[in-house]
Amino acid sequence: MYEWDFVATLADMDLLLLGLWNTIQVFFLALVFGVPLGLGLALGRMSRILVLSQLCSFIIEFFRTTPPLVQLFWFFFALPILISVQMTPFVASVLTFSIQSSAFFAEIFRGGINSIDKGQWEAAKAIGMTRKSSLTRIILPQAVKRMIPAFAERSIELLKTTTLISTVSYADLMFQANELASKSFRPLEVYTVVAIMYFFLILIFSQLTILLEYRLAKTGEGTLR
Amino acid sequence: MDYNWDFASVFVYWNVLAMGLWATFKLFIICSTLGLGGGLFMGMLRYSKTRWISYPAMLYVEVFRNTPVLVQIIWFFFALPVVTGIEVSPMMAAVLGITLNTIAFSAEVFRGGIQSIEREQWEAGKAIGMSYAQSMRRVILPQALKRMLPPLTSRGIEVFKMSTLASVVAYPETLQQAKLIASYEYNPIEAYTIVALMFFIVLLPLVQLTYMLERRFGKSDA
Numbered sequence: 001m002y003e004w005d006f007v008a009t010l011a012d013m014d015l016l017l018l019g020l021w022n023t024i025q026v027f028f029l030a031l032v033f034g035v036p037l038g039l040g041l042a043l044g045r046m047s048r049i050l051v052l053s054q055l056c057s058f059i060i061e062f063f064r065t066t067p068p069l070v071q072l073f074w075f076f077f078a079l080p081i082l083i084s085v086q087m088t089p090f091v092a093s094v095l096t097f098s099i100q101s102s103a104f105f106a107e108i109f110r111g112g113i114n115s116i117d118k119g120q121w122e123a124a125k126a127i128g129m130t131r132k133s134s135l136t137r138i139i140l141p142q143a144v145k146r147m148i149p150a151f152a153e154r155s156i157e158l159l160k161t162t163t164l165i166s167t168v169s170y171a172d173l174m175f176q177a178n179e180l181a182s183k184s185f186r187p188l189e190v191y192t193v194v195a196i197m198y199f200f201l202i203l204i205f206s207q208l209t210i211l212l213e214y215r216l217a218k219t220g221e222g223t224l225r
Numbered sequence: 226m227d228y229n230w231d232f233a234s235v236f237v238y239w240n241v242l243a244m245g246l247w248a249t250f251k252l253f254i255i256c257s258t259l260g261l262g263g264g265l266f267m268g269m270l271r272y273s274k275t276r277w278i279s280y281p282a283m284l285y286v287e288v289f290r291n292t293p294v295l296v297q298i299i300w301f302f303f304a305l306p307v308v309t310g311i312e313v314s315p316m317m318a319a320v321l322g323i324t325l326n327t328i329a330f331s332a333e334v335f336r337g338g339i340q341s342i343e344r345e346q347w348e349a350g351k352a353i354g355m356s357y358a359q360s361m362r363r364v365i366l367p368q369a370l371k372r373m374l375p376p377l378t379s380r381g382i383e384v385f386k387m388s389t390l391a392s393v394v395a396y397p398e399t400l401q402q403a404k405l406i407a408s409y410e411y412n413p414i415e416a417y418t419i420v421a422l423m424f425f426i427v428l429l430p431l432v433q434l435t436y437m438l439e440r441r442f443g444k445s446d447a
Binding site: 002061062064065066067068069070073074077078081082159161163164166174177178181187191192195198199203206 | 392424
């Protein structure tokens with residue numbers, strides 16, 4: 001029977017915590033850039049200008065149907081040669097995951113906006129609002145509330161996908177785990193601890209979103225019944 | 226932007242990529258079959274009214290949904306052999322990680338689908354003398370499957386994309402083969418562009434199919 005020994009893993013916990021912090025950084029930045037970009041893509045896709053809407057559709061479909069790992073490799077290994085700039089793992093990761101998640105966020109935005117009753121648009125028009133101001137004042141505030149569950153699910157998906165950046169040697173939690181596992185010769189303990197860390201990180205995040213949903217449900221505007 | 230694209234240097238190795246694509250498909254078929262089958266089973270356990278059946282199932286689902294697949298694959302590859310003493314091949318680690326993950330996700334889809342069927346359907350089944358298993362198989366599942374079709378197809382697409390993670394443990398699937406070509410020929414741009422296009426071409430029809438399914442089955446019960 002194997003003897004578990006967590007001492008070596010716990011002694012180097014600061015390495016793992018540093019990795020966790022780096023993971024959270026990339027996750028946060030990807031959200032900050034990905035959400036507005038997603039809104040832009042969604043509006044572009046719903047635009048009446050055919051060229052714009054087809055271009056946005058193509059971008060969305062392309063990033064939804066290609067594996068994130070392939071995209072990451074492309075941005076890390078291929079893009080720097082094309083535009084001849086130095087690419088760091090950090091920039092490549094943030095770039096990849098912002099664009100990748102924006103494609104998914106775009107579909108959530110589109111679904112949310114489409115789910116709002118057409119009467120709302122008409123009512124806004126009736127009181128003299130332009131298309132733009134009815135979107136920002138009437139439609140989006142209602143749509144965003146309905147989108148929160150889908151939005152939370154996508155963010156959790158994004159958080160899990162950030163493990164891929166370990167493959168381009170960015171020192172996220174997964175990468176630190178690989179380092180520590182080969183340093184301490186204790187892969188079992190290291191990877192188990194890391195799995196538990198991810199589990200709680202994601203659990204906390206998902207509980208927070210459930211809390212948010214309940215709050216919205218209380219004001220009668222949420223998705224929970 | 227005066228880069229000279231040289232796709233010929235990738236196409237020379239078309240058989241290497243074809244082998245990779247075949248390995249990707251193999252992984253996809255194994256993982257999606259086992260994953261969806263296991264997911265149906267796990268979903269029913271999760272739906273069970275007996276607590277000591279539904280609680281362990283819930284624990285399983287939450288653990289695998291709340292940890293990244295990459296961590297799971299790496300765990301099975303590096304940690305499992307230490308516990309069990311069994312040699313785990315890259316293929317096996319990838320299959321284990323992706324399948325167990327897919328079981329957890331599809332279990333939730335199945336459970337949601339079964340729960341979405343009105344209780345009257347169960348009562349009607351009971352009224353004409355069907356047992357639990359009979360009503361589930363003949364009345365509930367056929368209706369629930371229709372509603373579950375769109376989310377299940379997107380799960381399938383996810384599995385196909387997830388298969389690239391097997392490259393991390395050096396299983397020779399499409400991305401791993403492209404890495405090989407890129408390191409031989411120093412042509413990462415062409416190699417990775419072609420891989421991206423390969424996935425796009427394979428998956429685009431599938432994505433279109435989910436849109437169609439959503440339009441047909443998503444809203445009404447027609």
